[in-house]
Amino acid sequence: AAVGDHPTNTGILFFCQNPSDYITDATVKCVSYKGTNKVDILDNYPLIEKDLISAIEECMLFLRKSLKMNRVIDGAEARDELEIPEVALREAVVNALIHRDYQMRGGRVMIEVYDDRVEISNPGSLPEGLSEADFGTRSLTRNPNIADLLIRTPYMERLGTGVQRIKTLLHDHLLPAPKFSFGSHFEVSIARAFNAV
Numbered sequence: 001a002a003v004g005d006h007p008t009n010t011g012i013l014f015f016c017q018n019p020s021d022y023i024t025d026a027t028v029k030c031v032s033y034k035g036t037n038k039v040d041i042l043d044n045y046p047l048i049e050k051d052l053i054s055a056i057e058e059c060m061l062f063l064r065k066s067l068k069m070n071r072v073i074d075g076a077e078a079r080d081e082l083e084i085p086e087v088a089l090r091e092a093v094v095n096a097l098i099h100r101d102y103q104m105r106g107g108r109v110m111i112e113v114y115d116d117r118v119e120i121s122n123p124g125s126l127p128e129g130l131s132e133a134d135f136g137t138r139s140l141t142r143n144p145n146i147a148d149l150l151i152r153t154p155y156m157e158r159l160g161t162g163v164q165r166i167k168t169l170l171h172d173h174l175l176p177a178p179k180f181s182f183g184s185h186f187e188v189s190i191a192r193a194f195n196a197v
Contacts, residue, residue, distance in 0.1 A: 009102060010145040013052050020049045025108045025123075028055055028097075030062040032113035042066075052097055052146070056155050059093045059111055060086070066113040070193065083193035084118060088169040091162040092178075092188050094155055096122040098147050099186065107185065114192075121187035132182055135163070166190075 007015075012022045019026040030045035043066060048058045069080040082089070096109045101124025112119045126135060127142040139161075141147045150156040166178055170190065179189040 008145070010143075010149065013102075013146065014149060016051060018049050019051060023102055024105055026102060028059055028109040028111065030059065030066075030111040030113075032066045034115070036114050036116050038112075052150070053153065053155070055097065056090070056093055060090060062111065063089050063093075063113070063118070067118070067192070084175065084190055085169040085173050088166045088190065089118070089120075090155065091166050092120045092190065094150065095162050095188075096120050096186075098150060098156075099127065099142050100124055101142060104184075116192055118190045118192065119187055120190075121185045123185055125182050125184060125186060135180065135182075 007022075009023055013019050013026060016022065026049075028048040030043075030048065031041060032043040032045075034040040034042050043062075045062050048055050050058060064082065064086075068083045070083050072079050072081050093111070100109055100122035101107075104123040107123030109122045110120070112121075124142060126132065127140045130138060130140040147156070156162075163180075166188070170176065170178060173193070175193060176191045181187045181189075
């Protein structure tokens with residue numbers, strides 16, 4: 001992943017231990033709060049400055065640590081599941097890392113856990129050529145090289161199906177539909193199954 005003697009941004013993001021040494025703000029910040037606003041911090045997780053695959057794994061570790069587990073009885077078997085389906089959370093994390101605007105300075109991917117919701121946001125609005133009306137029905141990525149490499153990993157199954165997969169998984173677990181907001185940053189808000197105590 002190099003052009004001439006210089007690595008590409010995609011190469012840096014996938015294969016460099018600390019991509020932010022070369023791409024400003026190529027980081028993820030994870031925070032959990034007590035309550036429903038940004039007042040009382042429960043966990044100010046260390047800044048994630050790793051390659052994309054390691055960053056996805058670290059984000060999921062944070063979410064597993066911050067959310068409650070629910071005991072599910074399925075016939076004679078019992079298993080523990082996160083209160084929000086883990087695959088839905090992973091899709092939201094992967095989408096934030098794929099679609100973020102890496103040229104935007106002063107912003108980073110944010111994962112914020114509140115008593116009633118999880119918010120995952122990334123710098124950059126919808127990619128040029130994708131309208132809010134088309135969001136979730138058409139696929140257009142800001143960073144096709146990143147998407148092309150991630151689709152070859154277990155973290156991303158099919159290009160363009162993440163939003164629908166999130167909606168379906170939340171519906172199947174009797175959770176409200178995710179809320180999306182667009183502006184200088186893109187954000188998805190996912191309701192928690194029950195409030196933290």
